[in-house]
Amino acid sequence: MNYISNKTGSNILSGKLKEENMRAILAAVKLKDNQYFTETLDECRNLCDAANIEIINTLTQASESIDPNYAIRKGKLEELKQLIEDEEAELVVFYNNLPVTVVSNLKDYLECEVMDRTSLILHIFSTRAKSKEAKIQTEIARLKYDMPQLLKDNMDEDKQRGGTVNNRGAGETRSTIIRRQMESRINDLKVELKKLESRKDTEFEKRNKSELKKVALVGYTNAGKSSLMNNLLRRNEKADKVVYEKNQLFATLDTSIRNITYKKHEFLLFDTVGFVSDLPHGLVEAFKSTLKAASYADLLVHVMDSSNENYLLQEKTTLDTLKQIGADGIPMINVYNKCDLIIEKKMSDGIYISCKENIGIEELLEKIDAALYPKEVSEKLLIPYSKLSLVNRFRNKAEFERLEDTEEGTEYLIHSSKETIKEIKKNL
Ligand SMILES: Nc1nc2c(ncn2[C@@H]2O[C@H](COP(=O)(O)OP(=O)(O)OP(=O)(O)O)[C@@H](O)[C@H]2O)c(=O)[nH]1
Ligand SMILES: [Mg+2]
Incomplete structure (x- = not known):
């Protein structure tokens, strides 16, 4: 007997949600x-x-x-239970991530479907995933998330039935069979994923032979990376x-790579999956290879939606996630x-x-180009004593060759890119 469906784990709720509002x-x-x-x-809410x-x-x-x-x-x-009745709600969505036992207790007490944050994100991912890779990654995360709940439900049933399942090996309960089946499905999926990933790696290596520089578009979901x-x-x-x-969260769930040329310079541009705050651990694990794409880049272009009133949280979310993926x-x-x-x-x-509206794109390309191919220049600058902290501040971007101390300050010969020299001058 097969207790798990081989699509998106056991979650009946996901199926229901797809059909109706x-x-x-x-x-x-x-x-x-x-x-x-x-x-x-x-x-x-979004x-x-x-x-x-x-x-x-x-x-x-x-x-x-x-x-x-x-x-x-x-x-x-009690208030929540009453609200469900008054509003004729079919579902309670919890903003927080909750332990399996709490979700289970809530379902029993409220007599209503309950979804926590991870489950909600998993559901969106499973409806959005289009490529085989994204589908497998989502299913692994879903199975891992569902496993404790499914095991708990079946352990309860095992207790009621009084133990082993008929015609099965000695001592084998429903929950042991389910665990075995789920683990085996996860392993099969992981093997399939590895194959897909290694095919992708070879493709990527081929594209990368020319040692083109890599630029990754990163940022919060719906910020406009793909655009x-x-x-x-x-x-x-x-x-x-x-x-x-598209104007929807998680429109992109796969990394796309394209060649872009600007002023005779060619680079590889990566469009990556968008981030959201507290991306569930299981999803980060399952989507590691997709999320990791950004960590191989020479340069990141952090795309933010300046029209979104929560863009500061979105910026923080991206910075935190980038840290998480190294x-x-x-x-x-x-x-x-x-x-x-x-x-x-x-x-x-x-x-x-x-x-x-095609605003600022040329300036951005100019910045990308300058960052990828810094034009090395040397320029003499007098840094006033009151501004000597600049030497420390720009230490990683420029080389400061000390020439002489004058009455006004120290004269340096600075070797760096035009961009950095300009930045230093702005601060003088
Ligand atoms: N008004 C306006 N809308 C834009 C602009 N750039 C993108 N959009 C819209 O923003 C929405 C999201 O754009 P996407 O490029 O799909 O966003 P994304 O960052 O790739 O999103 P995910 O793939 O979900 O992470 C789309 O409806 C775009 O048309 C812009 O400069 N101005
Ligand atoms: Mg996108």
């Missing part, structure tokens, strides 16, 4: 040290929207910790090579996209662009 209550525990609660709650879940009411509770039995305390739990890739492709008259772009030491250009939608340009550490 579900009415749901969003429940959240606001932990004391969560300074981005409002923004991440908004993000959770995730629900992406999953075709209609949030009809929200219930929050401030607390020091997540209640080990029901996530929220008794009073709020930027497509804009650059159209400039290169490669409209036939465009990638999928890509935080790579030089980076900040790009504030969708500037056609904003009035005020507040940031000074990057370039404002619009993929839609």
Whole structure:
């Protein structure tokens, strides 16, 4: 008997959600040290929207910790139950990640479907995945997530039935069979994934033979990475090579690589999967090879949606995720996209662009080119004594050759790129 479906694990809820728009209550525990609660709650609403879940009411509770039995305390739990009845909700989405036992307790008590944050993201990934690789990665994550719940349910059933399954090996219970089947399915999927990855590696090595520089577009989901890739492709008259772009979270779940030429310089451009705060660990594990693409780059272009009011959280999310995948030491250009939608340009550490209206793209290409092929120059500069900290600040970008001390300051011969010299001069 096969207890697991060989598609997306056991989750019956996923199947239901695909077909119809579900009415749901969003429940959240606001932990004391969560300074981005409002923004991440908004993000959770967007995730629900992406999953075709209609949030009809929200219930929050401030607390020091997540209640080990029901996530929220008794009073709020009663309130939630009443709300489900009043609003005729079919589902409760929890903003937090919850232990399996808590989800199970909530389902029993509320007599309603309950989904936590990881489950929600997994559901979106499973509906978005198009390539074989993305599908396998999602299924591995789904199976791993589902396993404890499925085992728990079947252990309970084993207890009720009083032990072993008929006609099976001695002592073999439903839960042992399920564990074996799930582990075997995960292993098969991993083998299949390895094969796909090694084929991709060979393809990548071939493309990389010319030792072209690699530039990766990274950033929060829906910021406009694929749109930027497509804009650059159209400039290169490669409209036939465009990638999928859409106003939805996680439109891209596979890395795409394209050759871009600018001023006789050619480089490889990577469009990567977008990030979201607290990407579930299982997904990061399963999507490691896809997420890792950014960590091989010579340069990162961090695409942000400047029109999104939560862009600071989104920026933090990207920086945290880059750290998680070991890509935080790579030089980076900040790009504030969708500037056609904003009035005020507040940031000074990057370039404002619009993929839609073709604004700032030439300047960005110029920056990418300068970063990939720094033009080495040497220039004499007098740094006032009050500004000597600049030497330390720019130590990694420029070589400072000390010439002489004068009344006003120290004279240096500075070897660096034009960009950096310009930056130093701006600070004098
Ligand atoms: N107004 C405006 N919309 C833009 C601009 N750039 C992209 N968009 C829109 O933003 C939405 C998301 O664009 P994508 O390029 O798919 O975003 P992404 O970063 O690749 O998203 P994921 O693949 O989900 O991580 C699309 O509807 C685009 O048309 C822009 O400069 N201005
Ligand atoms: Mg994309």
